[in-house]
Amino acid sequence: MWFRNLRIYTLAPDFSVPEQLDQALEPMRFKPCGRSEMASFGWASPFGRDSEVLFHKIGPCYLVSARKEEKVLPSSVVNAQLDELVAQREAELARKLPSKEKQAMKEDLIHRLLPQAFSKFKQVAAMIDTQLGIVVVDASSASAAEDVLGLLRSSFGSLPVKPWFAEHPSELYFTQFLRQQQLADGFEFGDEVELRDANDSGAVVRCRQHDLSGTEIETHLAHNKQVTKLGLIWQQRVQFVLEQDLAIKRFKATDVLVDEQDKLVDATPEQRIDADFALLSGEIGQLFPQLVSLFQTELSVN
Structure with missing residues (x-):
C-alpha cells in the first residue's frame, strides 16, 4: 500500500476526528450496486475485501479507503438498441418521436439493461494527519479527490478543508x-x-x-x-x-x-x-x- 498521487488539503484548526470513528464511517460503508443502480460509493476496509475494519490508525494518522462500483453500459450498445426501438415506435405511430419521448425510452432501456451490465471497481485511499492538520487523497484527478472528501463530509457531518496552495502562482x-x-x-x-x-x-x-x-x-x-x-x-x-x-x-x-x-x-x-x-x-x-x-x-x- 503506497500512495501514487498526493492531493493535499489543509484542515481548519478546530477539526477533530470523531471519537467513535468506526461508528461514524459505518453508515456509509460500501454496498454493491443494486439491479437498477448505475453506481455505488462508500467506505471499504483498507485491509481488503476480507476485512470488516474501516480504518487504520498509526499515531496521529488515520488511513481510510473508499470503494466505487460503476456499471459499464457502452453508449454504442445503448444507442444501437435505442435506434431500433425508436424506429419501431415511429413506424407504429406514423410520426416522428419528440426528443422528450426518446429520452424517456432511453432511460427505460438503460434501466432494463443494467442487470446485465458489467461492473468496474475503483478504490481510493486517503490519510488524515491530525498533527499536521491535513487530508491526503491518493487520486490523480481533483474530482476523484473531491468525491472522497464528500464521503468524509457525509460521515463526519462537516469537513472544513481547502486545497493546499502557495501565496503566489x-x-x-x-x-x-x-x-x-x-x-x-x-x-x-x-x-x-x-x-x-x-x-x-x-x-x-x-x-x-x-x-x-x-x-x-x-x-x-x-x-x-x-x-x-x-x-x-x-x-x-x-x-x-x-x-x-x-x-x-x-x-x-x-x-x-x-x-x-x-x-x-x-x-x-x-x-x-x-x-x-x-x-x-x-x-x-x-x-x-x-x-x-x-x-x-x-x-x-x-
Whole structure:
C-alpha cells in the first residue's frame, strides 16, 4: 500500500476526528450496486475485501479507503438498441418521436439493461494527519479527490478543508528554482519538467529523463517559458512530480527507501499494509512541512 498521487488539503484548526470513528464511517460503508443502480460509493476496509475494519490508525494518522462500483453500459450498445426501438415506435405511430419521448425510452432501456451490465471497481485511499492538520487523497484527478472528501463530509457531518496552495502562482516558484538552479536543503531536481509559453501561444515543452541543469532548459527559460510541472527528489528517499495546482504525481520511493522497507520479511498482508502506512505517513509527515517552506522563499523572477 503506497500512495501514487498526493492531493493535499489543509484542515481548519478546530477539526477533530470523531471519537467513535468506526461508528461514524459505518453508515456509509460500501454496498454493491443494486439491479437498477448505475453506481455505488462508500467506505471499504483498507485491509481488503476480507476485512470488516474501516480504518487504520498509526499515531496521529488515520488511513481510510473508499470503494466505487460503476456499471459499464457502452453508449454504442445503448444507442444501437435505442435506434431500433425508436424506429419501431415511429413506424407504429406514423410520426416522428419528440426528443422528450426518446429520452424517456432511453432511460427505460438503460434501466432494463443494467442487470446485465458489467461492473468496474475503483478504490481510493486517503490519510488524515491530525498533527499536521491535513487530508491526503491518493487520486490523480481533483474530482476523484473531491468525491472522497464528500464521503468524509457525509460521515463526519462537516469537513472544513481547502486545497493546499502557495501565496503566489506555483509556476513563478518553479521557474525561479530552475533559473537559479537552487532548491532548499533536502531537495534536488529530478529528471522531469514541463514548460509553457508565458504569452499564451500554446507552446508546450515536456521533458522526461532529462538533465534539468542543461543549456536546453536555460534556452527555454530565456525564451519566456514558465515551468508548470517540476520533478523533485527529497532526501534521496522519495521522488515525485509537482504540478501547477501543487498536486503531487508519480510519488515513488527511491532505492534507498525500498531497501529499508525490504527488511520486513514473512509479513502477512495486514502487517505489510501496517508497515507501508507507517512508512508512508512518516515520510509525508516530514516532507509536507518542508514543501510548505519551499514555497515561502522570496520571489525574484522577472
